[in-house]
Amino acid sequence: MTAQTGWPADQPLRTTRLLLEPLRVRHANELAPTLDEPALHTYIGGRPATAAELRDRYARQVVGHSADGSELWFNWVLRDRATSQAVGYLQATVVTDHDGPAAEMAWVVAAPFQGSGYATEAAIEGARWLLARGATLLVAHVHPEHRASVAVACAVGMSPTAMVVDGEVRWERRADVISAG
Secondary structure, X not given: OOOOOOOOOOOOEEOOOEEEEEOOOOHHHHHHXXXXXXXXXXXXXXXXXXXXXXXXXXXXXXXXXXXXXXXXXXXXXXXXXXXXXXXXXXXXXXXXXXXXXXXXXXXXXXXXXXXXXXXXXXXXXXHHXXXXXXXXXXXXXXXXXXXXXXXXXXXXXXXXXXXXXXXXXXXXXXOOOOOOO
C-alpha cells in the first residue's frame, strides 16, 4: 500500500454527540492540558506530553503516511458538538497484508470525560469509516485490566485473540463479521 491509494485524508466524521476533527499541529496547545493526566498512562505507559512534544508528534502525524508509504495514518480530535470541547482522540494506522488493508485503532478520552460513551461512539464511527473504505481487518491492543477499552473493543465488534504483546491483548474484527456496532 502506498499513500496514493485513494484513501481520503483530512475527512471530518460526525456522530450524534461528537465531531471527529482531523488532527492539526495547532491542536497541541488545546490537547496538552486536556490530556495532562498521568492516569491516562496507567495501561499504555509513558507520561503526559507537553504542548511542545505534542506539536512535534502532530507534525509527524499530520503528514498522513509513513516515509515509505507503507502505512497510512488517520488521526482525529474528538470534540463534543454541544460545547466544542476537545475530549480525546481516535487514531487508525492502515497497512496492507495479503488479506487487504488492516486498520489498527486506538482511542483515548480525557479523564473528566470518561464514562460518557465518547470512546465507544468515536470508535464505532471510525470503524464504520474504515470498513466502508475497504479495511478487511480492524485491530486494537487492549490491556486486559482496562475494562473501559475492553468494552469499546466489544462495541466495535472486535473479539480477543490469544496474542498478547507487551501485556496487551490483540482484539480483531474481520470486515465480513456483522456486529451491532
